[in-house]
Amino acid sequence: MAALTRRLCHIAFHVPMGQPLAQDLQRFFSFQPLAVREANGWRQLALRSGDAVFLVNEGAGTQEPLYSLNPCHAVPSATNLCFEVADAAVAAQALEVQGCRTLVPPVSIRDEHGAATYTVISSPVGNLSLTLLEHAHYDGPFLPGFRPLSYKTGPGWISHVDHLTLACTRGSSPTLMRWFHDCLGFCHLPLSPDEDPNVGLEVTAGSGLGGLRLTALQTSPCSTVPTILLAESLPGATRGQDQVERFLAHHRGPGLQHVGLYTPNIVEATEKVTLAGGQFLTPPKAYYQRPGKESQILAAGHEPSQLAQQGILLDGDKGKFLLQIFTKSLFAEDTFFLELIHRQGATGFGQGNIQALWQSVLEGASPQEQA
Known part of the structure; x- marks a missing residue:
């Protein structure tokens, strides 16, 4: 039980x-x-x-x-x-x-x-x-x-924890999924219609970048318990460590890699964090120049130049969109970070942005780590 x-x-x-x-x-x-x-x-x-x-x-x-x-x-x-x-x-x-x-x-x-x-x-x-x-x-x-303490109930720009991402060693996701199911009642949440729960969703990041295997778990569709994401690297990376591998190396093992914090206004939240001195990962400029990206951003009701200036990523289609941005590590050891996420009907986790995130991590790595 x-x-x-x-x-x-x-x-x-x-x-x-x-x-x-x-x-x-x-x-x-x-x-x-x-x-x-x-x-x-x-x-x-x-x-x-x-x-x-x-x-x-x-x-x-x-x-x-x-x-x-x-x-x-x-x-x-x-x-x-x-x-x-x-x-x-x-x-x-x-x-x-x-x-x-x-x-x-x-x-x-x-x-x-x-x-x-x-x-x-x-x-x-x-x-x-x-x-x-x-x-x-x-x-x-x-x-x-x-x-x-004298807690101030002001109008913050973070409302709740959207998801928890666990960085895992390669091949461990099926075992971890069974553990969360048997011990805490979490069930597999498909991220694509034909997803095999024993394989998860494989998202390739591009030539030489490897990719990511994502397995999502939830307690029930109406639950307020955040979704848990199991993330592990796919083989094939030749251009240095990706974000999961870097976490495993710097953290010295698996663990909680990042927390997705939901914000009802990601543009405003990103601006306030930046003005306060917070630092975000910078997506490659080519991300906003991809074919169809500008029209996709406009369809979501946002200004392409503004998202590009702030470094906010957007994913989705058919009228359902997700916006997200990732901070740099909160620790000198380059492990744990935060994600700001804003959903406009989308239930995924930005699978279409994996390549941009991978590229921004590699561009921020030291020459030794990229070697």
Whole structure:
């Protein structure tokens, strides 16, 4: 029996003390401090924009941080996904039957706003762990054990987490898909009508660039749980490492490569991030000069010159479009990044933009990495 997830509560990161992730999320991406906890060598800061909540764990205390654990990973990393469940203890028991390893047994925490119970289990994706949280009877701004901060409910430009992309080793997607299905109730979401779930969707990036195998998973069509994308490289690249291979090398294994943040106005959001000093990957100029690209952008109701100036990619047809733009890495190790995404009826993930993204990654790589 799977431990059915109700929603994504937060995404947790582990970084050294003084690493600027928390400040960058506030400065560039409109996240606001929500609650904080400082104890046992840890500073845990929860930040929120819309329904997207990131928990930044700074330090390396002797005890585990609340609602997560210290994996002692080699580089700063997104290390934990926290999902709401109906009963944390029952969920942990069900997952143990499936062969999952419990890293933190069910523990209950209470404060003046109520109580919550959580457990942490291992996942088969590198250093990524999963927290299963039961907090239906808690009415505080975040979770027990945290001190609330004066959260500003201003008009941010991020509304929620659209998807989570996991960078995987080549050939591992079928095994990971079965694990998410058997343990958490995720099902295959076809990205094309004739897609084989055991193969996924293969998207070639062009001559010498290799390509990408995408496998999408969702809990149910009406669920608010973000889609999980499994991404692995296709063989055939001769012009250096693609973005998945670079992640695996710099992150030293599989993990959460990027989070897609939904914005209702990607043009405005991109402008604000840029004005604040945030940096995006730059698509090759030829992308906007492709045959039919200008008419496609116009059909979506946008100005081609504006999208080109900002570096926003557009994919889709038949009146359904998707706009997206990718930040540069938020860590010096060149691993985790963010995606801003805006959907106009499209349900895919920009498969038609893979070549442009691959090219922008290669152009941003050092000569040694391209060799």
